[in-house]
Amino acid sequence: MSVSKRFRWSAVLDHSILIIGSLIMILPVVMLLQMASTTDIHTMKNGPGLIFGDQLPVNFEKAMFKADGFTGANTGVRMLYNSMILGFGFAIGKIVIGMMAAYAIVYFRLRFATLAFWVIFTTLLLPLEVRILPSYEIVQRLGMLNTYQGLIIPLIASATATFFFRQFFRSIPEELVEAARIDGAGPIKFFVDILVPLSRTMIAAMFIIMFVYGWNQYLWPTMITTEEGMFTLVRGIKQITQTLEGTNLPEYGRSNLLAIIAILPPVLIVIFFQSWFVKGLTESDK
Amino acid sequence: MKRAGFSNRWLPILFLIPQLAIIFIFFYWPAAHAIRSSFYLQDPFGFGETFVGLKNYTAMFNSAAYLRSAWFTVIFTVIVTFLSLSIALLLAVKADKVIRGAKTYRTLLMWVYAVAPPVAGVIGLILFDQSWGPIKDFVALFGWDFRLGVDYFDTAFAMVTISVWKQLPVNFIFFLSGLQAIPKSVREAALIDNRSASGRFWDVTFPLLAPTGFFLLIINITYSLFDTFGVIDTVVKGEPGNNPMTLVYKVYVDGFRGNDLGGSSAQSVILMILVLALTIFQFRMVERRIHYT
Amino acid sequence: MAQVSLNNVRKVYPNGFEAVKPASFRIEDGEFVVLVGPSGCGKSTMLRMIAGLEDISDGALTIGDRVVNDVDPADRDIAMVFQNYALYPHMTVAKNIGYGLKNRKIPAADIAAKVQEAATMLNLTDYLDRKPSQLSGGQRQRVAMGRAIVRDPSLFLFDEPLSNLDAKLRNQMRIEIKALQRRLGVTSVYVTHDQVEAMTMADRIIVMNAGRIEQIGTPAEVYHSPASTFVASFMGAPPMNLLTGRAEAGRVRVGNVMLHQHHEDRDLTVGIRPEDIIPDSHGHLEVEVTLIEELGAHRLLHGQMQGHPLTIHVGKDHPVETGHIRAAIKPNAVSLFDPASGVRL
Structure with missing residues (x-):
């Protein structure tokens, strides 16, 4: 019976490692929540602890409706709204534009198809961060600072979605487009009747990845939005943690709850649509 | 077409x-x-x-601050990449192996993917807080007087820790799906050929994961270079001072704060060349085929 | 209903590869023609040119009395069944079958009636609301057929429609397709690499090799009088025995055995079908049998004759064993080919 005993010991080890890993992932956020459930005075004196307080509703109220800064426009509600616009706008824009371009490249006989391909896919090579200043200047010149267009469109200027849909379209059997042509479907009909419904799962997967990516943008929103009414949650948090400095009683409860609100929508989406998310992630980046 | x-x-x-x-x-x-x-x-x-021709470039390469930042970026990238890859691989191998609770572990280990880097930075600020940060208190037990934002090494340590924490889920997801893609028959063949579990891992599983690993290597380098911006910016609270900073952060600081557009652009160009080289290297390796198809 | 005729139809790809060399033939109204050949021989390209899925580089294609070189596939009045069925995975069976009709702006009620009719004919009525993924291979095949039937086309095109099915189902669907075609009387072109399908289904067979038509004929003609050594070895399993021989003074010899007569002195390739060789203790062929394949209904003897490999087909009642035997050739069963070009003499 020594075999089964040894086996059990190794299982204990496996589970221990996984439990430690899971705790490392979760505990920091539990800590945020705990701090947000006590009064700021308590937190300032003791730091994070093990006991939850009853201050969550009070701090939630502050997080959602209190504003600071000059205009008083950066309430939690306003930032949540802006984050939603950025997340949805970016994901939808990227998917629509990417699908159209991928369709043109894969399903048409284009004379300059190869050129278009390279022009588009070169953008995969350079992330926004390395051309951030000139991008800022151009957005400024176009008068798009502090606008949703200025926030969203430059982020769309890379071909990840196009590349992903191109891969997917190429994996669809040739015969399908042939059957459709014999069935009398033109290019638009084929796209609407067949390709889009066939891509449903792929669209969902891509949407999750892109929504999370857009929602979590930091550098670009930091540069492009200076009006507090345009702040997203992720961008606004920095503002709030900075105001923590130098005040007598830092608002830990409010800022921690804002941090939790900022991670909640993308985290929930990733957890609930896990299989689509994993599919989108592992298939997109290839 | x-x-x-x-x-x-x-x-x-x-x-x-x-x-x-x-x-x-x-x-x-x-x-x-x-x-x-x-x-x-x-x-x-x-x-x-x-x-001014190449003057911006020569000034850049002669700047002690730039070279310091470049060195830091290299070391930072190597450590973050190595740690997040190896810890994630360990977790993925275990998560692939256990039967009970596999799905729960998977969820618990991957959700942090959706946490924005600056929020991770905020969490780091609390963990390493000067007066009561839990990690600061913990290392104090070993006589380490941790000073975030003051001590260069301590600040770098915090940046690395937070960046690794944030990057674990991506690597975990890819390694796990890579492991699950290994055909059952191959595992069974290995089970018959080799009675040592670690032998099987290094001889069979690990080489079969090489394509995933290589792909992740590039992803992690890119992550360390660019996506850690939010972490770094929150940890230094927007005031770099003498704190460590990566090259991308320096582009932003010099160009946006310091208004040195020429110098900042030269830094951008160097980064572009770096990324291009990395991508070309990636394509080359893919061509040489670490794949086993 | 329609005739199809090809006049020097040719396909050259932009990279210069000539997939189909100039081909001319005519398919009669209601005829079932099978294009057969090994993979890469150009048979699928030929079919796809007829369908309009591939441009025709040269020559003229007529369906009915129209030259259709530049007509869109949807307007050629054809229907096609694909190798992997090409069903729309997100549509129900009924929608799959009716999609082409819907695109022709036919009223929904008429579509429903036609779909119902086709489904009845194909035993699919119980599955109309299912998605293709919920069907078996044979059922998917029937849906693909249904999609073709409802269009009421004047020409059916089949691109290896049975190759994704298992052997048993393939035999069954072969009969069903053939019966259906008989019933509907629609001109059909059928592409396959399986010579059994070609033999059993075709009114006429077109054998292709390397972009060229090797032979056009009824199954019997192609089998018994192959136009070339390629056809001889491609059609029939096991293939025709091909032996190197020589004609001298009117006699064709393989080694020192006389097999046939020929007027001209020359080198030859001698072809004999395995079933045309009969074990016969008085026969003048001496065969060294090394292996016996038991196939139930018959047996195959593999051996050597005069240093050439030889296969003999014998009935199940015939006692056989390995070793030295004598055999004879049935009268008029020998084909002669030119050894260099492979062409029948």
């Missing part, structure tokens, strides 16, 4: 125009602009510019 593609002339162009327009305005134009600016010296008050 599909062999039986449609032959309309204008429709595909119509479909391509939005993508191409955005790319030209917000990719090629700024990229070209950055390259051009790197050869000019801008007047800080906005009155014109002068062509």
